[in-house]
Amino acid sequence: MKNLLMACFILAVASCSTAQMSYSSKNKKAIALFEEGRAEPSKSVDPKTHGPNYAAGIALLEKALEKDPNFWEAHMVEAEMYEELNQPYKAIEHYRKAIAINPNPTSGGAVYFYLGTLEYTIGEYENAVKSLTTFTQAKGAHPENIARAKQLIDDCSFAIEAMKNPTQFKPVNLGPGVNTKDPEYFPTITVDGKTLLFTRLIDDKRVKGSYQKQEDFYVSNLSTFNTWETAVPMPKNINTVNNEGAPTISADGRNLIFVACSDESGINYGENRKGKGSCDLFYTKRLGNQWVDPVNLPGAINTGNWESQPSLSADGKTLYFVRKVMSRNGRPDSDIYFSTLKEDGSWDTPVRLPNTINTPYMEESVLIHPDGKTLYFSSQGHPGMGGLDIFVSRMNEKGEWGKPENLGYPINTSADENSLLVSADGEIAFFASDREGGFGDLDIYYFVMPEKFRPVKTLYFDGLVFDAVTKKPLAGKFSLVNIKTGVEVIKSEADQVNGTFTVSLPLNEEYALSVSYPGYTFYSQNFNMTVADNQESFHMDVPMNPIDEAGPATALRNVFFDLGKATLRPESYVELNKLRDLLKANPAIKIEIGGHTDTRGDAADNLKLSEARAKSVKDYLIEQGIETSRLSSKGYGESIPIFTDEAIAKMTKESEKEKAHQENRRTEYKILK
Incomplete structure (x- = not known):
């Protein structure tokens, strides 16, 4: 919307010229230079960006302003070009100069919206509040931009308070084993905290075109001296001449899901890889020390859109990821989705996370913590410091995500913050930053996570x-x-x-x-x-x-009964179903189910209870389709203890004694034939 309004402004200026209507300047040379500068970006190509030549346009506008410093239209267009070059400070300078000359240089006060948005972007929150408030009070202000301005005013208020109450934050560079002159980012780590896998943007002459860079994976291991060893690249069947990035590794370090993107053809995703969109999720598995060739992630996750930044839950059953689409007004938008793993190993149709998490603006860089209930992500849409801020949301007992909480200043700043990684114990967090004092471009840092933002x-x-x-x-x-x-x-x-x-x-x-x-x-x-x-x-x-008829009895440690009763508790069914499956897979097996108690209580009562419990297990298996002829049950009471009373008496701790009694109370099965 902002670009559309500015385009209308530029067109209006052009139409004024065409109709021989006057500019604010009467200097003909200034006007000629202005019109030449305004048109220059569409006439020539910037040799650095290969896009519109805004730098050349700015040079001509500067000459126009030398002829007439009060030519506010030139300041407005120059500000817009600096925005296109992502130079907010220069853009702000010229918007302010235009306003100083003409307090209402655009209809509906739009210039105050442009200015306030930029001031918010660079962290000038108090100035942003003033500019945006002026915009909301302007006659004819655009309703959609008024709504956005009010949201930004709320964000500024949050940021001002956050800076008054900073969060403890002392980032430490991971060192030369991980970080180099090249950018390193998107870290992922095994649950034991000993293997770090991350993305590095490297120079590669194999890449076609003038931008001879691409992303590869590197791995660093934690040494016995608690330092990160020199990172080595992943094997060549993982790293290709195309981009691989944003990895998520399973808890055991044996399953890897990552993003691979196509080349300029839109078809080639790397050697022997095929995709569905510009960027897709791919999967590989490690067998021993060898990684198998990656495949496009099976199931319904990948589409013609852009899927990226996956995060795998600790149980391996749920995958969170980011999908980028174009919104109704043509603005790029990305939301967080999740998908569950089906029995056949493919991923089910993704579900968009609720509006508690997703907003009409960008959500990125999602991380599901190993506790399965704490979600970290970056967002432009929740109250924050500017750009992408990092938030945390927690799942309640009903499976609902709670209101996201901003991690505060200075973890979040007016710049973009993303790619957060939190250790399994929740005490340490990792992130990428290009702050001063690093080894080059983006480096990976760690910091102690404040207590209130920690997961389980x-x-x-x-x-x-x-x-x-x-x-x-x-x-x-x-x-x-x-x-x-x-x-x-x-x-x-x-x-x-x-x-x-x-x-x-x-x-x-x-x-x-x-x-x-x-x-x-x-x-x-x-x-x-x-x-x-x-x-x-x-x-x-x-x-x-x-499986051997001469083998020992096998304890069913996860078969549970209420105290003094023979009724199976529901949590026993998982274990008994595995015994059922074993019997069905081996139809020649016959077993005896044995019940045992500890030595406390009356021996006759214990024998009776053990017989009833063994029979309960037998009856359950019969209900599950196992032939009665293959099953027998017997109660042994307290006659065959694992720990004798004499051994228990020698134990010094009551907890040890109770554990011994618990070992004696057991259900077993023994193969008879």
Whole structure:
């Protein structure tokens, strides 16, 4: 709208000239230079930008002003050209000079809107309030611009208060291992905080045209000395001569989704890659130390529009991303969407986040924290300091996103802030900046995240899946269920080569772990995700027993009953369904289900309770379609404890004793045939 109004102003000036109507200047040489300068950008090409030659136009307008310093039309057009060159300070200077000569140089007071918007952009908030207020009071002011001006006045008020109450912010450069003379930006990190992957804009003579630069991925690892090692490029099947950028890496560092863009043909996205729009999301996976060739992200996310800046949830089931489109008035607009992973491995039709998050202006650089409930993003539409500001929104128990909160000054400034990354524990944040003192252009920095903007503290749970007999690594499939809610929070698999896994989990929650692999009885365990203050992770190795009639009984650690009762609790169904699937996949197997109690209470009552619990499990499996002839159940009461009473008596901590009693209270299955 602003450009449209200015274009009308320039056309009006031109029509005045055509009709032999007078300008404010009577100097014929000044008028001739003005008309020549006004037309110059459309006549010649700027050798640096390859666009309209505004610099040449400005040079002629300056000569016109030398002939007549009070030629306000020349100041107005020169201000507009400086705006096109993204030189706001020069544009402001000339708008102010035009107003000083003629307080109403445009109809509807539009010049005050232009001026106030620029003043807001560079952080002159009090001056912006004055200019924008003058505009809203002008006769004939455009209604759409009045609405925008009022929003900007509110933003200025917010910014003034924010600067009076600054947030603690001491950014630290990540150092020469990561940062160079080239721009580095869009960092992503594994949940253990030890592998950083980011985008670097590099010189590349293979790129066609005069702009011989393109984006590639680089990886840096955290050394034992807590410094970032020299970054190395991703393999050549990932990095191509085209642009790759804005990556998101899974918690374990084995799955990567990133943006790749086409070349000038609009077809080629890199070697053996095909896309749907100017920029698409692509997917690759690491097997051992090798990355497979990327593919266009399966499903409905990619379109003819511009999809970018993905952020993968810790459970790998939800992908947030930014889609850019052209709005109704021709202004570029981008919103945040999310898509969920379907059972077949493709991504479902994306859903736009609600207007709580998205505005009629730009939203970019989305990050879903590993806690799954804290969303960071950049926006022009929420009250802020100017440009893109970083905001945080939290999901409530109903799954609704709360009102975004600005991270405040000086994290946010009048410039654009984006590409925020927050560590799993929520204490450290990373971002890109071209501030003074860096190694070159954009560098990656970190800072301590203020307490009030931190997410739920989330650490990582890792381990190794292996054959209990041969110790060979296995690519076991595992799931983690929140015992309190019954919700499956993680569904993944161990590395196909080395059997390792790493996932992120919020602290102070109790989880049920189930791991399965063809030819093996499945493994189950439950645990509370609590760690010591200086502990980084929760580790658990997973030995898998081959299906063998001579094998030991397998504990069903995630089968739960209410105290003193034999009724299955609903959170037991996930585990029992895995036992059902194991039996269906191996139809020759016959099993015995055994119930066990601890030694507390009456022995006869314990035996009776264990028999009833074992029968409850048997009955559930029969309801699930397992033949009765393949199942038997038996109660052992307190006769086969894992921990004897003598062993428990020697324990010094009550928590250890209670855990031992809990181990004794168990349901197991044993393969009979």
